[in-house]
Amino acid sequence: MHPRSTRAAVLTEFGGTLDVVRIPLPAELPAGAAIVRITRATLCGTDALLWRGALPFARLPMVLGHEMAGEVVSLGAGADRDAQGRPVTVGTRLVWSESVCGHCHGCTVLREPVLCAERGYGFAQRADRWPYAIGGLAEYAYLPPGAHRLVLADSMPDHWAASAGCAVKTVLRAFANGGGVTPGSTVVVQGSGPLGVVATAVARAAGAGHVIVVGGPADRLALVEKFGADSTIDVTEVTDPDERVAQVEELTGARGAELVLDFAGAPTANREGVLMCAKRGTHVVVGLTGPDAAPVPLDVVLSRELRVVGSLNGDVGDLARGLDFLSAFADRFDWDAMFSAPVGLSGAERAIRDLASMVAVKAVVNPALDQEALS
Incomplete structure (x- = not known):
């Protein structure tokens, strides 16, 4: 059994506050879907643009955050393997890509998931419509069936893995395309x-x-x-x-x-x-x-x-290469120098504002910090 709702920092007015409220989680999981507990979310420049309302496809209310890592709490049928065939069970740490449909021209003829006609970016999902919680600024998130996922090595920090979900994979794809x-x-x-x-x-x-x-x-x-x-x-x-x-x-x-x-x-x-x-x-x-x-x-x-x-974002292959890159060069580059100290959901608005004003390079949100403060 998984929770039927989650606390989330929800944006209801562009440039405004992020209100920490409860939103639903799907009661039943389709085949291939999962529910994860968000362990870390990292924010990027796109989140700041979305918060300001600078991107025309943004729809409110929304849960910001499209770079996240999490721990599985519930699995739908057939969701027990990652994109590389490794077993996934309750408790497995994961990072994942945006969902793709698998049957459009981009997916099948071009074989380019980033060009999927129905690519499921978390920030394209309204927080008041099914499946509600896909974004990273939440305690729990829904992983759609087409969101290809990767099991994380024990040595991979959650915030590094989360950043691979957009920033790192986007960069690696850009170099490859160039x-x-x-x-x-x-x-x-x-x-x-x-x-x-x-x-x-x-x-x-x-x-x-x-x-x-x-x-x-x-x-x-x-x-x-x-x-x-x-x-x-x-x-x-x-x-x-x-x-x-x-x-x-x-x-x-x-x-x-x-x-x-x-x-x-x-x-x-x-x-x-x-x-x-x-x-x-x-x-x-x-x-x-x-x-x-x-x-x-x-x-x-x-x-x-x-x-x-x-060069548009990246797919699960770029994500896998991103994780490998972070690990391979961990001794050469101080990745932690990019990241701010983590805050809870209650600090997510401040983190977004710091990002928008360039005070922060890579803001980090750990939803568990709010619960720890209350305990």
């Missing part, structure tokens, strides 16, 4: 948030000769330097996009970068990214620029024979 890093090449990372921090580490670990990070504020740039950035450009000081391009040109001897990845989503990011590319370079678009995006200079794309590639 063709990877040529040893000794120059890589420009646009953005110094959690994705930018992880991307800096990936570029360094992959053998980049020069890693340039364009972002801000100063404390975040100091952090990316710890993760391997050779040069940084502070957008709060260098406010002119053309000047930022000029600085990259100077840093690369007017050659440009072989690989430029946009994890910033700023209105001028893609224009800048293309202009920062070397001949035959690649610009990978990950950030959401919004309706006021500056035009991309297609004449530069043509004359330099550039590749401009889109």
Whole structure:
């Protein structure tokens, strides 16, 4: 038996409070579904955008949080194996991907789960409609049948695993879609948030000769330097996009970068990214620029024979590689330096606000902390 309801931090007004209330959990579990107790949720920039109401697909009320790890409390029929065939039982620690339908063109013909026509992002689920609780800012969450899951190693911390559910897998997919890093090449990372921090580490670990990070504020740039950035450009000081391009040109001897990845989503990011590319370079678009995006200079794309590639989130394969990456480089990179001290659900609103104001890089929520405070 599993709980029939859960405490959750629910957003009912964009830019407003997160109210900790009880919402239902499905009484019956379809085949392949599960209920988990959330052990950690980590927040990313998308959560801050959703909280502000900056994304058009957001619907209220909602439970924010799409990076989470949890412990199984109930399983539907046929949910006793993870995506790699390992046994799953009550008590198993898991991380999981967004649900996919398995039968659309994206799933079957393209064989790309990220292009599923019915992909089930937690933030697309209203908290007042079945199945209610899919987001991470809750004590318990519902795992739909199509949410591919992975068993966690005992050595994998919950907050690291949670961050792999979006930030890490998104970065690894972006590098893969961009063709990877040529040893000794120059890589420009646009953005110094959690994705930018992880991307800096990936570029360094992959053998980049020069890693340039364009972002801000100063404390975040100091952090990316710890993760391997050779040069940084502070957008709060260098406010002119053309000047930022000029600085990259100077840093690369007017050659440009072989690989430029946009994890910033700023209105001028893609224009800048293309202009920062070397001949035959690649610009990978990950950030959401919004309706006021500056035009991309297609004449530069043509004359330099550039590749401009889109990269959308990641699938369960990227998630598995993300867990492996965090484990393999645990001795080289101080992953914990990204994360804030965990708070309970009652502190989730403050965590979101800290993220939105760039006080925090990677906020962490542990729902159990509220119960511990009451006991």
